[in-house]
Amino acid sequence: MHFLVLGVYIDFYNLRRFHETLNYKKTMNVYKERIKICNKRE
Numbered sequence: 841m842h843f844l845v846l847g848v849y850i851d852f853y854n855l856r857r858f859h860e861t862l863n864y865k866k867t868m869n870v871y872k873e874r875i876k877i878c879n880k881r882e
Contacts, residue, residue, distance in 0.1 A: 853867065854866075854867045854868050855867075855868050
């Protein structure tokens with residue numbers, strides 16, 4: 841049961857929550873943007 845709650849929190853934190861330090865973007869969106877930038881450099 842605790843793993844389910846932890847999974848829900850991680851999902852919220854990474855996919856749904858806006859982060860002030862990321863200019864109010866979602867963590868996963870910032871991650872995907874960086875991956876695209878890095879792939880273009882190669």
